[in-house]
Structures are given as C-alpha cells and as structure tokens.
Amino acid sequence: MARYRGPRLRIVRRLGELAGLTRKSPKRSYPPGQHGQARRKRSEYAVRLDEKQKLRFNYGVSERQLVRYVRKARRVSGSTGLALLQLLEMRLDNTVFRLGMAPTIPGARQLVNHGHITVNGKTVSIASYQCRPGEIIGVRNNDRSRKLVEANLQNPGLANLPSHLEFDKNNLTGKVNGIVEREWIALQVNELLVVEFYSRKV
Structure with a gap:
C-alpha cells in the first residue's frame, strides 16, 4: 500500500509534530505502545530511521518514491539533503x-x-x-x-x-x-541523517 491510512496521532506521538499530516495535537507526549514511557537508549540506526520516517509520513510518499527522490537529489549539484527537501516541497x-x-x-x-x-x-x-x-x-x-x-x-x-x-x-x-529556501520548510527534520540512512542502500 502506497499511503498510510492508519491513526495519524499515533505517528505524531512517535515522530513529533508533522504539520503536513494532521493539525491535531496528541494528548500524551510519550510514544505509543506498551513501552512508550520507558527510557531506553536509541541506536544510531533508530535515530536515522525516525528522520527518514518523518519525511515519508509528512509528505505522504511511499518508500519506493522516497528512494527515487534520494537518487534524483544525488544527481543535483550541491547539498543532497537540501535538494531532497526541495524536491518534496515542490510537489x-x-x-x-x-x-x-x-x-x-x-x-x-x-x-x-x-x-x-x-x-x-x-x-x-x-x-x-x-x-x-x-x-x-x-x-x-x-x-x-x-x-x-x-x-x-x-x-x-x-x-x-x-x-x-x-x-x-x-x-x-x-x-x-x-525554489523553496531551507528556512521556510516547516518540518523539523535533519536531512543529513536521511541521506546517511540511504547512503548504503541507494
């Protein structure tokens, strides 16, 4: 399935504010699930994965589409991360x-x-x-x-x-x-971590 059709606030609780996904704000500030309130050390992979998922859910693109955007951004001269955000913003x-x-x-x-x-x-x-x-x-x-x-x-x-x-x-x-400038992109995301996430895969 290309698009996420499940509960949106669950995603917001896990990843943080996503202005493009929903205007509602969650009542609970901790992640969903049985272990949502437990403090646990997060691996570098988990941090990069979350940044990548922010882009996916905020802009409503599938994994295949996002990989395609990353490949296109790599062909552009300059910062790959900024080019990726600009491609998504100009949809x-x-x-x-x-x-x-x-x-x-x-x-x-x-x-x-x-x-x-x-x-x-x-x-x-x-x-x-x-x-x-x-x-x-x-x-x-x-x-x-x-x-x-x-x-x-x-x-x-x-x-x-x-x-x-x-x-x-x-x-x-x-x-x-x-073309949109970086400071006008509403999503709070570290695009460099997204590029690092795909560096071994793409």
Whole structure:
C-alpha cells in the first residue's frame, strides 16, 4: 500500500509534530505502545530511521518514491539533503497545502486527485507533479471546486506563506516564484541523517 491510512496521532506521538499530516495535537507526549514511557537508549540506526520516517509520513510518499527522490537529489549539484527537501516541497500536493487551499497534505492530495486544481489553466490530477518557477496554481472554474477551496482557506494548515509562493485570494490563484529556501520548510527534520540512512542502500 502506497499511503498510510492508519491513526495519524499515533505517528505524531512517535515522530513529533508533522504539520503536513494532521493539525491535531496528541494528548500524551510519550510514544505509543506498551513501552512508550520507558527510557531506553536509541541506536544510531533508530535515530536515522525516525528522520527518514518523518519525511515519508509528512509528505505522504511511499518508500519506493522516497528512494527515487534520494537518487534524483544525488544527481543535483550541491547539498543532497537540501535538494531532497526541495524536491518534496515542490510537489503539487504540498504546494497546494502551503498556499492554504487545504488543511493538510492528504487533504491537498485529495483536491488534486479529484481534479479541482489547475496548473497554468490545465487540470492536473497527479499529486507528485513537480511545480516549477513561474507556474500558476489555480482552482478549476466551477462552483464545487471554488467552494471547497474557499472553505479550506478559512482555516489554513500553516499561517505563514513561504517566500517562494504568492497567493491571490480574490482569484484563488497562487504563483510559484522560485525554489523553496531551507528556512521556510516547516518540518523539523535533519536531512543529513536521511541521506546517511540511504547512503548504503541507494
């Protein structure tokens, strides 16, 4: 199964805050399970695995997709970790989420899959579509699509709009002005540990 469909707060309790996965906050601060409150020394592998899982669950990608992104990031000049984060951040579902059109990334993926979102005036229903600078992200010109997005804009997932995006609330259109910068990535993750995790596997 490509996407996680289980309890989201369980994942948040284990990995920490994931703004893209859910807006709810857990009542308990310790990890789930019988031994959640027990203090135990964690291995280096476990720490790297958790950082990798943060990316997987926050952006809603499968293990195979994440491996593909890591390989693509390695071919880019510069920091592999930063390139990996930028590839994930520039996905269409994440861009729709960051524009405030959806409360979470899974909600944004549903908007995209159901054909409510357009790129440069054409309907795009592929959540993994890589947004490029200069592209216009809009809402399909029908009442149902506009009402869905307008309702979501009342309570956006994240309050601050990143510097690489701009949004026109009147026309319900957003523009990608560039590639996201590291300080605007909302997820608290150590991308270098993710690259180390895959260094022996990819």
